Amino acid sequence: MKNRGKQLIWQNYQKDIADDHFFYVRSCIRQNFFPGAETTFLRILKDVLNKDVYDDPSHTTCTGIGYHTDIVPLETTMTVVARQFALMTEKGYKNFIPSCVTSFGLYLEILETWHNYPEVLEKTRSNLMLATGRSFVLPENIVHASDVIYKFRSEIAKKAKYRLVNIHTGKPLKVVEHIGCHYAKMFPDKSVGGAEFPRVLSGIIEEWGGEVIDYPERRHCCGFGFRQYFIKANRGYTFSSVKKKFDSMSPYEPDLIVTNCPGCNVFLDKGQYVISEQEGIVYSRDGYGIPVLTFEELTGVVLGFDPWDIGLQVHQVSVEPLLDKIGVKYDIQKKYTDKNNRLLGKPVKPTLLKTL
Amino acid sequence: MPNFGFSIHSPTHIDLDKNYRTIFNYVKVKEPSIQKCIFCGSCSATCTASNYSAMSLRKVNLLLHRGMVQEVRSLTEQCLLCGKCYLVCPRNVNTRRIILLIHEALKMPLS
Numbered sequence: 001m002k003n004r005g006k007q008l009i010w011q012n013y014q015k016d017i018a019d020d021h022f023f024y025v026r027s028c029i030r031q032n033f034f035p036g037a038e039t040t041f042l043r044i045l046k047d048v049l050n051k052d053v054y055d056d057p058s059h060t061t062c063t064g065i066g067y068h069t070d071i072v073p074l075e076t077t078m079t080v081v082a083r084q085f086a087l088m089t090e091k092g093y094k095n096f097i098p099s100c101v102t103s104f105g106l107y108l109e110i111l112e113t114w115h116n117y118p119e120v121l122e123k124t125r126s127n128l129m130l131a132t133g134r135s136f137v138l139p140e141n142i143v144h145a146s147d148v149i150y151k152f153r154s155e156i157a158k159k160a161k162y163r164l165v166n167i168h169t170g171k172p173l174k175v176v177e178h179i180g181c182h183y184a185k186m187f188p189d190k191s192v193g194g195a196e197f198p199r200v201l202s203g204i205i206e207e208w209g210g211e212v213i214d215y216p217e218r219r220h221c222c223g224f225g226f227r228q229y230f231i232k233a234n235r236g237y238t239f240s241s242v243k244k245k246f247d248s249m250s251p252y253e254p255d256l257i258v259t260n261c262p263g264c265n266v267f268l269d270k271g272q273y274v275i276s277e278q279e280g281i282v283y284s285r286d287g288y289g290i291p292v293l294t295f296e297e298l299t300g301v302v303l304g305f306d307p308w309d310i311g312l313q314v315h316q317v318s319v320e321p322l323l324d325k326i327g328v329k330y331d332i333q334k335k336y337t338d339k340n341n342r343l344l345g346k347p348v349k350p351t352l353l354k355t356l
Numbered sequence: 357m358p359n360f361g362f363s364i365h366s367p368t369h370i371d372l373d374k375n376y377r378t379i380f381n382y383v384k385v386k387e388p389s390i391q392k393c394i395f396c397g398s399c400s401a402t403c404t405a406s407n408y409s410a411m412s413l414r415k416v417n418l419l420l421h422r423g424m425v426q427e428v429r430s431l432t433e434q435c436l437l438c439g440k441c442y443l444v445c446p447r448n449v450n451t452r453r454i455i456l457l458i459h460e461a462l463k464m465p466l467s
Binding site for chain 1: 358
């Protein structure tokens with residue numbers, strides 16, 4: 001293919017990302033499993049990039065989990081989503097940024113439905129008015145939170161305290177980027193780079209000095225699949241997918257995995273514990289496994305935030321080997337203490353997977 | 357080990373770089389016509405044993421390529437060696453000899 005043709009195709013997979021004034025909606029999974037991530041994102045936007053971002057305490061789940069597990073009917077989901085848009089409208093915002101990739105996909109799916117079936121939009125407006133007395137305007141710009149970090153990656157790089165380089169060898173860290181399926185596989189034109197070549201995380205990693213690993217199962221799902229995980233008997237499917245990915249990436253000896261989806265982060269992180277217990281496999285030479293960070297946590301690390309303030313102590317795979325490679329200073333004594341230096345309790349040690 | 361209530365399944369994907377090709381290579385050297393097979397299925401359509409079992413020479417050849425030895429063994433045990441598949445093969449693959457060579461290879465220590 002001629003270069004000009006490639007450029008034209010690539011242009012189809014770019015999107016407008018708003019500059020400022022964001023209405024932020026949180027993720028059910030992220031704030032439970034990685035509670036420091038969203039706070040870190042808001043801190044980056046407000047304190048580092050000096051952006052206006054509103055975190056509304058009145059917003060609820062998008063119902064994505066219930067929707068994808070056939071518990072919540074679509075009509076209800078649409079009304080709940082309409083309520084989120086109503087909150088945004090009431091606060092005077094037009095740029096909507098969800099933290100969760102599942103939510104992002106669901107918002108896009110509903111907006112697409114309303115675009116193609118205006119009568120469904122009218123019915124939803126009527127449902128929302130009857131239920132809550134609210135009305136709403138559709139968002140002008142809807143992007144995932146990782147898109148915002150991607151947009152400001154150069155600005156963050158200039159303010160960064162650390163780079164994704166191994167200080168002992170001087171070589172770039174080998175990073176696996178994992179992008180949630182609902183980010184680009186549902187609506188490729190609403191992502192940066194499309195479904196096959198999503199650029200949102202690889203662009204960030206390369207800008208900050210890391211090297212992205214291209215391994216065979218790079219675009220394989222993490223295995224969450226909602227009904228695969230939420231039905232206990234089906235969980236084998238989830239962890240078979242996790243194992244497939246790790247079997248594929250481990251020969252490249254990655255230093256780090258970065259995800260933009262809350263669910264993927266859970267399964268790639270906690271999944272290493274399950275595989276070590278069930279299969280007796282640990283995917284790193286030192287026996288600690290491969291650290292898995294969310295994009296917010298990684299941004300916080302390179303900006304020099306205290307690792308325990310951004311919640312890295314709640315990860316299953318110990319992050320200290322990674323922090324040592326980057327050269328991050330941390331106080332190991334404060335890993336499991338609160339702000340008043342009271343011990344929060346320590347997790348139980350796994351059988352095989354080493355932890356610090 | 358904690359009781360998770362589920363287990364991890366082995367992958368069923370076929371890795372063409374890693375699968376077990378010893379039997380296929382053994383047969384190929386002795387009976388090169390196996391490489392002419394176009395997987396049309398004429399052999400399977402005419403197979404006497406297929407009326408009473410899962411035997412299908414087309415499937416045997418596919419499994420040989422994939423290195424799935426146990427499945428090849430159980431299928432070839434059903435063959436009656438009547439040779440009808442040899443008569444109908446549009447590529448003149450010596451199917452009967454292939455079955456005999458597979459039997460031979462399966463008795464070897466590597467299998």
